Amino acid sequence: MSLAKHEEVAHICDVAGCSSEAERSFNIKQVSKSSLELKDDSIRQVHLCKNHYKKFKKETSNDRSLDQVY
Numbered sequence: 001m002s003l004a005k006h007e008e009v010a011h012i013c014d015v016a017g018c019s020s021e022a023e024r025s026f027n028i029k030q031v032s033k034s035s036l037e038l039k040d041d042s043i044r045q046v047h048l049c050k051n052h053y054k055k056f057k058k059e060t061s062n063d064r065s066l067d068q069v070y
């Protein structure tokens with residue numbers, strides 16, 4: 001049994017207020033470290049559009065440098 005949706009259906013960005021087409025998806029644990037607000041935070045896989053992916057990447061790489069500083 002498969003509940004998978006058709007592959008060709010484009011995902012929409014899961015960030016609140018955004019309706020752009022998603023480019024990539026991430027685990028909710030990764031995305032919750034950033035300041036991005038999601039439409040639904042009970043999902044496991046978060047889809048991000050190009051812009052929010054950039055924002056997410058920027059914020060999470062900042063996190064990593066904070067870890068190194070102590």
Ligand SMILES: [Zn+2]
Pocket residue numbers: 013014015018019020048049050051052
């Ligand atoms: Zn977006």
